[in-house]
Amino acid sequence: MKFTLNVDHVATLRNARGEQQPDPVTFALMAEQFGVDGIVVHLREDRRHVNERDVRLMRELVTTKLDLEMAAVDEIIEIARDIQPELATLVPEKRQELTTEGGLNVIDNIEQIKDAIIRLHEKDILVSLFVEPSIEQIDAAYGIDADMIEIHTGNYANAETEDDMFIELDRIKLAVEHAKKLGLGVNAGHGLNYNNISDFLEVEGIDEISIGQAVIARSIFVGLEKAITEMRDLIK
Ligand code: PXP
Numbered sequence: 537m538k539f540t541l542n543v544d545h546v547a548t549l550r551n552a553r554g555e556q557q558p559d560p561v562t563f564a565l566m567a568e569q570f571g572v573d574g575i576v577v578h579l580r581e582d583r584r585h586v587n588e589r590d591v592r593l594m595r596e597l598v599t600t601k602l603d604l605e606m607a608a609v610d611e612i613i614e615i616a617r618d619i620q621p622e623l624a625t626l627v628p629e630k631r632q633e634l635t636t637e638g639g640l641n642v643i644d645n646i647e648q649i650k651d652a653i654i655r656l657h658e659k660d661i662l663v664s665l666f667v668e669p670s671i672e673q674i675d676a677a678y679g680i681d682a683d684m685i686e687i688h689t690g691n692y693a694n695a696e697t698e699d700d701m702f703i704e705l706d707r708i709k710l711a712v713e714h715a716k717k718l719g720l721g722v723n724a725g726h727g728l729n730y731n732n733i734s735d736f737l738e739v740e741g742i743d744e745i746s747i748g749q750a751v752i753a754r755s756i757f758v759g760l761e762k763a764i765t766e767m768r769d770l771i772k
Pocket of ligand 1: 542544578605625627635636666686724725726727728746747748749750
């Protein structure tokens with residue numbers, strides 16, 4: 537299972553003072569040196585964390601894999617087509633949210649998402665759809681030619697009881713199995729951390745997990761190399 541690092545929060549910290557440091561591009565390159573399998577950034581319409589300069593530089597310098605999280609809107613689709621990340625992950629985006637709150641409703645937004653996939657495919661960009669572990673949403677993603685899905689793991693991560701956690705884990709297992717049968721690639725992420733990752737690893741068939749907050753937060757205490765190595769060791 538591969539481990540990709542979302543570095544948005546480094547940009548958030550930089551933006552807090554409107555200055556240069558900490559630079560998310562430098563951070564991403566160091567993370568690669570310390571063994572992550574890819575870099576993830578979410579270029580939001582409000583640019584609250586990474587901006588175009590960050591994404592363009594990362595495109596030039598990241599040698600593992602760049603996964604651009606984005607809303608299926610014209611402005612960002614055009615930037616993605618120009619930058620050509622290896623993967624574009626389409627996510628729902630709301631101005632007021634603190635972080636992405638759930639998966640895409642592919643079924644209700646099918647035309648908009650299908651159009652985004654077509655435009656990204658024209659530039660040979662693979663497209664992943666961030667969805668809940670729902671068979672119906674996965675079928676919809678498959679029906680409009682998504683290359684992969686990313687399963688939203690937030691409900692697993694935020695489960696208040698052990699029972700709820702295992703119920704959600706079972707939903708995820710069924711969803712992954714279904715997606716794999718259809719031939720879709722399967723990533724997963726949101727809210728995964730050093731405590732909840734071990735139970736999550738019971739789920740078989742996931743290609744990549746995408747983690748941001750937990751690893752960036754830990755790196756402040758123990759340094760980036762150790763934060764990455766510890767997570768890698770847990771994933772192994
Ligand atoms: N995957 C997606 C689609 C996300 O939006 C995020 C958060 O930016 C993550 C993964 C990583 O979540 P976290 O920061 O909670 O690890």
